[in-house]
Amino acid sequence: EAGVAQSPRYKIIEKRQSVAFWCNPISGHATLYWYQQILGQGPKLLIQFQNNGVVDDSQLPKDRFSAERLKGVDSTLKIQPAKLEDSAVYLCASSREVGAEQFFGPGTRLTVL
Amino acid sequence: DAKTTQPTSMDCAEGRAANLPCNHSTISGNEYVYWYRQIHSQGPQYIIHGLKNNETNEMASLIITEDRKSSTLILPHATLRDTAVYYCIVRAIYNFNKFYFGSGTKLNVKP
Numbered sequence: 001e002a003g004v005a006q007s008p009r010y011k012i013i014e015k016r017q018s019v020a021f022w023c024n025p026i027s028g029h030a031t032l033y034w035y036q037q038i039l040g041q042g043p044k045l046l047i048q049f050q051n052n053g054v055v056d057d058s059q060l061p062k063d064r065f066s067a068e069r070l071k072g073v074d075s076t077l078k079i080q081p082a083k084l085e086d087s088a089v090y091l092c093a094s095s096r097e098v099g100a101e102q103f104f105g106p107g108t109r110l111t112v113l
Numbered sequence: 114d115a116k117t118t119q120p121t122s123m124d125c126a127e128g129r130a131a132n133l134p135c136n137h138s139t140i141s142g143n144e145y146v147y148w149y150r151q152i153h154s155q156g157p158q159y160i161i162h163g164l165k166n167n168e169t170n171e172m173a174s175l176i177i178t179e180d181r182k183s184s185t186l187i188l189p190h191a192t193l194r195d196t197a198v199y200y201c202i203v204r205a206i207y208n209f210n211k212f213y214f215g216s217g218t219k220l221n222v223k224p
Contacts (some may be wrong), residue, residue, distance in 0.1 A: 004156075042200055042214030043157065091156050099204075102149075102212070104156025 002026065004105035006092050012111045018080040021108045025073070025094030032069055033102065034077050035091040043091055049075065050098065079110075087112045116140070117201045122219040125195075131188040133218050135201030138182045143205045146177060148186045150197040151217070157200065160186065191222045 005024040013019050025032050030051050035043035046065065048056040052072040060067070064083070069075040079086055089107040118136040125131040137146065147162040161168055161175045163184075168175045174187040188195055200217040 040216075042198075042216055044214070045212060093156070101159040101162075102157075104158070107156055 004092055004094055004103055006090075006105035006108055008108055009106065010109050010111075012113065013082055014113050015084055016081040018078065019082055019110060020076050020078045021090050021092075021110075023075045023077070023092030023105060025075070025092070026103055029094035029096055029103075030072070031095045031098050031100070032075050033093040033095075034067055034075070035093065037089045037091055037107070039088070046077070055098075082110075082112045084112050086110060116144075116203045116213060117215055119199075119201055119215065119218045121216070122221065124221045124223060125188075125191045127193060127222055127224050128190055131191040131195065131220055131222070133186040133188075133199050133201075133220065134183065135186070136183045137201070137203045140181050140203050141205070144203045145205070146175065146181075146184050147202040147204060147212070148173070148175065149200045149202065149214070150195075151200070152194075152197040157214070160199075191220075193222050193224065196220060196222045 007022050011019055032049040034046045036046050037043040046060045047067045049069040052069050065079055067077045089109050091104055091107045093102040093104045095102045145162050145164050148160040149157040150160055151157045160172050161170055163175045163177055165177055177184045198217040198219050200214045202212050204212055
């Protein structure tokens with residue numbers, strides 16, 4: 001079974017630029033999560049999708065972050081414009097259903113200069 | 114908003130059992146205890162979860178106290194590859210509550 005795929009693995013941008021991350025969950029997984037992990041901290045949930053609907057985006061900075069999961073499969077997370085404090089690893093995870101084991105991708109390391 | 118307390122770091126000798134404690138004194142009746150670990154530069158990996166009975170799988174054992182206010186993750190024979198950050202999380206299953214990862218315990222397995 002293929003795991004969760006993410007791209008790119010690394011991205012360096014300057015502040016005020018835009019960036020987008022892509023995630024392909026495990027086939028058949030209804031629930032998809034985006035986490036932000038700042039160096040030295042545990043992952044923080046940004047947004048959770050159930051199929052193509054958002055069920056929790058309470059910690060997503062909506063003035064600059066957006067995410068979508070068209071057709072309930074792949075997902076993209078966008079930051080526009082980026083700030084220095086957005087430097088972090090962005091992790092995508094998926095699970096068969098809410099409450100089930102989450103499988104994580106390798107993450108995208110974002111550096112904002 | 115973390116509901117768990119874990120030591121910042123622990124050391125363990127290779128081949129010995131690693132016992133990682135977690136306090137969750139405010140756990141409610143419908144909340145499970147989950148353990149994940151994160152090896153350097155990788156995404157977190159699920160280890161085990163339980164409600165009130167002790168659980169064992171091929172990776173680890175989970176011991177939950179009778180009052181459910183604390184638990185211990187046991188890696189029976191730690192190897193160098195078990196060096197990672199271990200996260201203890203409580204969450205009610207089958208709802209949309211968030212996973213709070215906290216800062217976890219950095220386990221250093223030494224030769």
